[in-house]
Amino acid sequence: xxxxxxxxxxxxxxxxxxxxxxxxxxxxxxxxxxxxxxxxxxxxxxxxxxxxxxxxxxxxxxxxxxxxxxxxxxxxxxxxxxxxxxxxxxxxxxxxxxxxxxxxxxxxxxxxxxx
Amino acid sequence: xxxxxxxxxxxxxxxxxxxxxxxxxxxxxxxxxxxxxxxxxxxxxxxxxxxxxxxxxxxxxxxxxxxxxxxxxxxxxxxxxxxxxxxxxxxxxxxxxxxxxxxxxxxxxxx
Numbered sequence: 001x002x003x004x005x006x007x008x009x010x011x012x013x014x015x016x017x018x019x020x021x022x023x024x025x026x027x028x029x030x031x032x033x034x035x036x037x038x039x040x041x042x043x044x045x046x047x048x049x050x051x052x053x054x055x056x057x058x059x060x061x062x063x064x065x066x067x068x069x070x071x072x073x074x075x076x077x078x079x080x081x082x083x084x085x086x087x088x089x090x091x092x093x094x095x096x097x098x099x100x101x102x103x104x105x106x107x108x109x110x111x112x113x114x115x
Numbered sequence: 116x117x118x119x120x121x122x123x124x125x126x127x128x129x130x131x132x133x134x135x136x137x138x139x140x141x142x143x144x145x146x147x148x149x150x151x152x153x154x155x156x157x158x159x160x161x162x163x164x165x166x167x168x169x170x171x172x173x174x175x176x177x178x179x180x181x182x183x184x185x186x187x188x189x190x191x192x193x194x195x196x197x198x199x200x201x202x203x204x205x206x207x208x209x210x211x212x213x214x215x216x217x218x219x220x221x222x223x224x225x226x
Contacts, residue, residue, distance in 0.1 A: 004157075033213055045158070045205060045217035052213075091157050101146055101165050102173060103215075105157030 002026065003104035004092050010110040013082045021077040021109045023092030031097035032078070034075040036066065039089040039108070048090075051075060079111075087113045119139055121206050121218035128196045128225045136191040136221050138206030144216075146209050147189040148173075149181060151202040152220075158205060164189050196225045 005024045013019035025034065036048040049106045051059040059066045067076040075094075079086055092106040119140045129136055140147065150158040150173075160173030166182040170183045178200060180192045193200060206218040 035213070037215075043203070043220055045207070045220075047214050047216065049154070050213040064120045074196065093157075100172065103148070103150075103158070103160055105150075105159070106173075107155070107157050 003006050004094055004106035006092055006106035006109050008109045009107075010112070012112045012114055013079075015059045015084060015113055015115050016081055018078060018080045019082055019111065021079070021090050021092075023075045023077065023106060025073050025075060025092075027073075027094065027096055029096040029098050033095040033100070034066065034068070034093050035095075035103075036064070036075075036077045037091045037093065038086075041088070045091075047108065051076070062093065082113045084115060086112060119206055119208055119216050119218040121204075121221055123221060124219065126221060126223050128193075128223065130225060131198060132196050133192065134196065136204055136206070136223075137188070137192075138190060138218055139188045140206075140208040140216065141187065142208060142210065142216065143186065144208035144210060145186070147183065148207045148209075148215075149179070149189070149191045150205045150207065151175065151200075152205060153202050161191065161204075173182050196223075198225045201225045 032053045034051045038046045049061045049064045051068050063077045063080045089108045091108045095103050120138045134151045149161040159175050162181040164170045167186045182190045204221045209215045
């Protein structure tokens with residue numbers, strides 16, 4: 001089974017609007033971490049946000065927030081007030097506590113921000 | 116503070132040739148990683164190193180070897196390159212606060 005599933009290959013959003021990128025995960029480990037990364041067309045990978053499975057509150061970093069719904073095993077990324085520079089690929093990833101160095105990545109969502 | 120550096124940025128090999136990808140980080144991180152990214156896909160973990168002197172296989176280790184030379188450096192070696200190893204390779208390290216830092220990537224083509 002896929003550890004990380006991103007069902008939206010591509011999305012469009014109007015500049016200044018909010019957008020939600022979906023991510024669901026599969027694990028039986030009660031302790032795990034969820035990550036989001038941005039990959040612009042230039043190719044570098046940029047860490048955005050982290051959520052631990054025991055964190056009580058949803059993680060936020062500036063315009064990025066992680067909508068963590070544990071029972072549904074979803075960890076959606078919300079980008080508020082989209083900017084043209086947000087156009088990029090976005091990857092969701094997970095690692096499990098039993099082997100916290102093994103990262104699993106989803107296939108990504110390509111976000112296009114329209115002016 | 117350079118973060119994570121990788122060399123080379125680009126490389127073309129012929130089938131059967133060998134090469135080593137170099138990676139170094141200056142953030143005093145314990146854990147380091149090698150990933151590959153194929154077109155249209157996410158990253159897949161090749162090998163990782165939890166600390167100096169230790170290495171472990173990730174999801175796709177076949178055809179690769181690694182060395183954690185010291186805390187700073189983690190190299191990836193292809194002993195006999197194959198066209199299936201054409202990919203973009205990323206090295207990364209991670210902080211205690213779970214922020215993973217990536218190198219700029221190496222674009223490898225095997226003919």
